[in-house]
Amino acid sequence: MVKATVLRSFWLVIGLLSLMLGVIGIFLPLLPTTPFVLLSAFCFSKSSTRLHNWLLNHHLFGHLISDWDKYGVIRLKVKIIATSSMLLLVSYPLVFLSFATWLKAIVGVTIACVLLFIWTRPSQPRIN
Template identity: 40%
Template sequence: MRKHTKKIALLATGWFFVLLGAVGVVLPVLPTTPFLLIALWAFSQSSERFHSWLYHHRYFGPPLQEWEKYGIIPKRAKIIALTTMAISATLVILLTDTPWYGLAGMLSLMMIGAVFILTRPSKRPKLQPEAEI
């Protein structure tokens, strides 16, 4: 892929995910931060200007900075993600004729995602007082 074409594709990807993230602000079932993280990555590969704009944005910037510095996934986002996974798994199991190996694969991937989500902190670590010498 030519460099110019790649840059345009990454810019389009970035703006697409910014748009999805913005929609996620008003729709509680659509996550905001994961989409903005993808947009931030795409901008980091294509436009320093847009990367800086998104990273320092008044509303979108703080959760991105929290993720970068501390790996934080807010409790609300964890609840939404895990609930969505559980509902999705239930609907697939009850309403489809998916073979057992498809269900096992889906449930395994969901479990990996759930473990990842649950092992991330929900808030900043408490500052430790400096040890006296």
Template identity: 40%
Template sequence: MTRNVRKTIYLSIGWFFTGLGFVGAFLPILPTTPFLLVAVWAFSKSSPRLKRWLFTHPKYGHHIRNWFEHGAIAPKAKILSLSLMTVSVGFSLLMSENIYVPISLGVIMVAVATFILSRPSPSAVAIKSQ
């Protein structure tokens, strides 16, 4: 695969996930930051200018920088994520006729919640670096 083809593929991935991220800013069921993290990754392989644009975005830039520089997730984002995961598992318990679906979803959610809770908070990272 040539360099130009690869660059075009990464640019396409970046724009696709940027679009999903900005749609997620207006739809409460669609997350924003994870999509923008994928977009930054794709832009880092294809366009430093677009990567810089996302890193310096007034609303989402600090979340993206915290993740890429420190692996940090803001406490508010942790609480929101865990709350929505709990609601999802509860909803699956109510709606699913097969008990294995909510059990499987619950196991996955516990694993994801463990990962989210294991990430540092931006304020803790700032304190350690001083």
């Protein structure tokens, strides 16, 4: 009984931290929102039925989770919004602010990797 409670608490804390990072990722281009929200859904499924259902029915995150869970897709609209916001929010600091070139390179490579992941996922469910 104690072990189950500790395990549920662990999953709950990881789920809440992941959701917090996902929400922050809406505003920060280097933090992708979708993977953190998906991790939250997984963690909540192990810890809290109430939070899991809340997340699945959330007007902003619910469709991301169901699209990924059912079909493994990231919709085109989500890809465009993610790409636009990342490029918009990163361009100014990379172009106009002065900081170490190696740091700019890390930011550029990170953005490129995230975008590569996003754009290599299917945009529509495969109909068999």
